[in-house]
Amino acid sequence: MKVLITGTSQGIGRAICQLFLDKGHEVIGFDKNEGNIINDNYTHYQIDIRDYDKLPEISRVNILINNAGTQNEDDIDTNLKALIHLTEKYGVQQDIHSILNIGSASGHTGSEFPEYCASKGGVIAYTKNVALRVAEFGATCNSLDPGGVLTPLNKPVMEDDKLWAQIMNETPLDRWATPEEIAQWAYFLTMTNSFCTGQSIVVDGGESIKHNFIWVY
Numbered sequence: 060m061k062v063l064i065t066g067t068s069q070g071i072g073r074a075i076c077q078l079f080l081d082k083g084h085e086v087i088g089f090d091k092n093e094g095n096i097i098n099d100n101y102t103h104y105q106i107d108i109r110d111y112d113k114l115p116e117i118s119r120v121n122i123l124i125n126n127a128g129t130q131n132e133d134d135i136d137t138n139l140k141a142l143i144h145l146t147e148k149y150g151v152q153q154d155i156h157s158i159l160n161i162g163s164a165s166g167h168t169g170s171e172f173p174e175y176c177a178s179k180g181g182v183i184a185y186t187k188n189v190a191l192r193v194a195e196f197g198a199t200c201n202s203l204d205p206g207g208v209l210t211p212l213n214k215p216v217m218e219d220d221k222l223w224a225q226i227m228n229e230t231p232l233d234r235w236a237t238p239e240e241i242a243q244w245a246y247f248l249t250m251t252n253s254f255c256t257g258q259s260i261v262v263d264g265g266e267s268i269k270h271n272f273i274w275v276y
Contacts, residue, residue, distance in 0.1 A: 063120045064079070066090055082250075114148060167180075235264065
């Protein structure tokens with residue numbers, strides 16, 4: 060399979076990229092940072108996905124994974140508008156097998172920065188739209204919506220003992236996911252799965268079901 064993944068220099072995107080390479084797939088990565096994966100089956104483009112006129116022409120993409128994103132910094136332009144542009148350019152075409160959008164549990168709960176929540180909520184709706192349109196190719200389109208993940212983006216709270224204790228109190232499994240765990244979900248939804256489509260899969264260790272009901276007994 061020819062796999063196009065955005066945001067491959069660190070975190071979830073790098074873990075997904077490495078897993079597909081380990082499985083023998085051809086992987087193309089987009090990232091605004093330099094590439095740091097050395098593999099004969101990997102091609103890296105250092106590019107900001109918002110620079111639409113600089114996007115390379117790549118034919119016959121089989122799997123598209125829209126992972127690149129930002130938090131509290133031009134969120135709608137990067138997390139939603141650029142994702143839409145890339146999907147229309149590389150994903151909605153007859154050679155596509157599956158599309159996966161990396162969303163966020165915050166798109167369901169609203170528990171984040173305002174523009175971030177809005178951007179990820181838009182991803183959920185757009186995922187359903189794309190699923191309808193790629194069905195004619197026998198392809199699937201879903202979003203994978205993690206809760207907390209141990210990535211460099213989350214270091215500000217991971218390295219603050221007080222905030223981390225509060226976060227763990229909101230997470231029933233008492234930990235965050237590793238990028239490699241999210242990568243396994245990404246591989247399943249794009250390679251193993253062949254029938255689930257138009258869905259948004261929340262993987263958050265149970266955080267979104269924590270209700271904190273407090274009353275007088």
